[in-house]
């Protein structure tokens with residue numbers, strides 16, 4: 001279980017994330033939503049410790065993630081795999097080697113430098129590529145792939161880390177609609193098939209509603225909504241996204257509740273008790 005307690009990250013006088021608190025149970029697929037600049041990336045990067053919290057704590061089961069240094073921090077980064085908007089592959093290396101990079105924390109540096117990957121790791125990497133129909137491209141240079149293919153390689157790399165949680169920071173922001181669906185389906189497959197918890201920043205509300213079992217809404221660094229997608233009414237979404245609402249709501253009828261909103265749903269109130 002991931003627990004975030006009063007997490008704050010300030011850059012100068014600006015709070016990119018302001019006193020965020022929530023917990024995420026194992027096996028959840030949680031979407032972090034909100035307009036540009038709301039603090040979504042900073043929040044995810046703090047969980048992986050790519051950004052340093054100014055105050056607050058991050059716990060994962062019994063581990064105090066905020067207190068980790070050196071080797072234990074590297075181990076945590078292996079357990080919390082990041083997926084980035086720009087894929088972060090090594091373009092001149094082949095696809096299989098890029099996936100094997102996900103095993104770096106497990107093998108001595110000299111073995112990776114000499115490209116002496118254990119056979120078991122190669123088999124694991126091939127099997128991860130097979131999961132996403134990418135095995136036939138194993139020998140191809142990563143920079144010769146399409147964006148959607150590159151992101152699937154990045155997801156395979158995350159998978160071979162055998163992480164407890166995957167932190168996906170706008171993983172489909174650079175992709176066309178077809179590849180968006182392929183990549184989101186790949187994340188969903190990892191979540192359902194392997195039970196890996198996913199925390200995924202998404203600008204598109206339509207995608208977040210379609211794929212996630214819970215949404216955390218951020219505005220100006222604060223968590224202002226936390227609940228099931230069905231409880232996020234269009235009214236709350238409009239407040240969350242403001243001028244960007246029409247762009248992110250995927251053509252739903254504005255001002256009406258989503259069709260799957262149950263009659264007795266408790267609708268959290270934006271900006272008050274909504275944050276868990």
Ligand SMILES: Nc1ncnc2c1ncn2[C@@H]1O[C@H](COP(=O)(O)OP(=O)(O)OP(=O)(O)O)[C@@H](O)[C@H]1O
Pocket residue numbers: 011015016017034035036037038039040041042043203
């Ligand atoms: N390294 C930094 N130095 C200074 N300010 C930063 C830094 N990183 C983020 N910020 C600021 O913190 C705020 C939150 O940024 P963040 O990238 O976390 O938002 P976001 O919701 O992920 O937005 P986007 O969807 O545009 O990436 C923004 O105002 C941003 O300008």
